Amino acid sequence: MSASRASRSLRAGIGSGNDGTRRHNLSTVLTTIHHHDPMSRSEVTRRTQLNRSTVGALVTELVELGLAYETPPEEQAQRGRPSPIVHPNSKVSALVVNPDVEALTLGLVGLGGVVHKRVRHALDRKPSPREAIDVTVDLVKGMGEELERDYRVIGVGLAIPGLVRNRDGLVRRAPYLDWTSEPFAEHVSRALGLPTFAGNDASVAMISESLYGAGRGVSNLVYLNGFLVGIGGGVMVAGVPLVGEDGYAAELGHTVVSEGSLRCHCGRLGCLETEVNFLRLREAMSGDPVDLYDLDSVLTTTTDRGLLLEAERQINVLAEAIANFISVFNPEVVLLGGFLGSLEAAFPDLVRRKVYESSFAPLAENVRIERATLRTPLPLLGSAELAFTPLLRDPAGVALPLAYGGPPAA
Secondary structure (H helix, E strand, O other), X not given: OEEEOOOOOOOOOOOOOOHHHHHHHHHHHHHHHHOOOOEEHHHHHHHHOOOHHHHHHHHHHHHHOOOEEEEOOOOOOOOOOOOOEEEEOOOEEEEEEEEOOOEEEEEEEEOOOEXXXXXXXXXXXXXXXXXXXXXXXXXXXXXXXXXXXXXXXXXXXXXXXXXXXXXXXXXXXXXXXXXXXXXXXXXXXXXHOOOEEEEEHHHHHHHHHHHHOOOOOOOOEEEEEEOOOOEEEEEEEOOEEOOOOOOOOOOHHHOEOOOOOOEOOOOOEOEHHHHOOHHHXXXXXOOOOOOHHHHHHXXXXXXXXXXXXXXXXXXXXXXXXXXXXXXHHOOOEEEEEHHHHHHHHHOHHHHHHHHHHHOOXXXXXXXXXXXXXXXXXXXXXXXXXXXXXXXXXXXXXXXXXXXXXXXXXX
């Protein structure tokens, strides 16, 4: 029952007037209302470029399938008959799981990007695959009655801090978790009794930002997230996430940026994530170590010379890396998340100046350097998108469960 994410456009595209493409048009309409705020039938018509009667029939079918519902029209200033408001059914949901070195997070996300639940289970050590599955099962059982009563759970999305093989969801290497060649998606699927889809945590975070954050509406972007340990990346080209042959594309944290003296988990010296690193920032502070979430306030108020020098060093290295990514991918926007977003927020002018000084000028002159906007729900939304993919591709072809009865008996 396990699978991994296939590369696809995150944009709904436009519909087709051919009767033989009804399923394609259903996909177009459901994807449109899933990725945007509730909208009128007339707005769906405008966005999909289908005619009004076709949209009416498609919306009616989505309602009958239990994937959408309508509410009375709002007051409209324009002339003509008011149009009902179309909503995705957020009760159609996916479970999402994000195991990391300090905690395992379980979420429940509905169509439309609605985060119904988020539970963070703290860990006293990095979890083994078996321990991560046991924690997941226990957390799901804790939601059991509510899941069965109120939601229609269609699958599970996993955000893994490591290399995830595209064709089968195998965790090829997750160095910070010490996982190697681990069929985690397969084991989770068996434990929960649900189709399970896996992706790299930074890649799914990029999907989240593209659909619901600072990258919304941007077709070409580079995303970099500075985690507690390591840097993850994602790239969008013409509205399609860059995946690669095996799903390992955009491992931007393992770009070599200097000769360096610290050996990376990948075995090389001078990787971006060893030279630009939250723990090295924290070690440069003269006072008590701070949490990742406190870094904004510390960087914007500090007079600590050691910290300021280390921040400037890391910005210089980061700028060189971003300049390289601009040369390779020609993005419209470079989004910075995690502690990289904190560096951008504290020293925005320095970050931009260093990037532009390091870049081939014509390539960088129109590129925006911005902070990613999503925080807490970041891995949840992108992970849910993995699980929603089969439904969005073929709404009429995926049978919705009446209820989720919880993990199968052992």
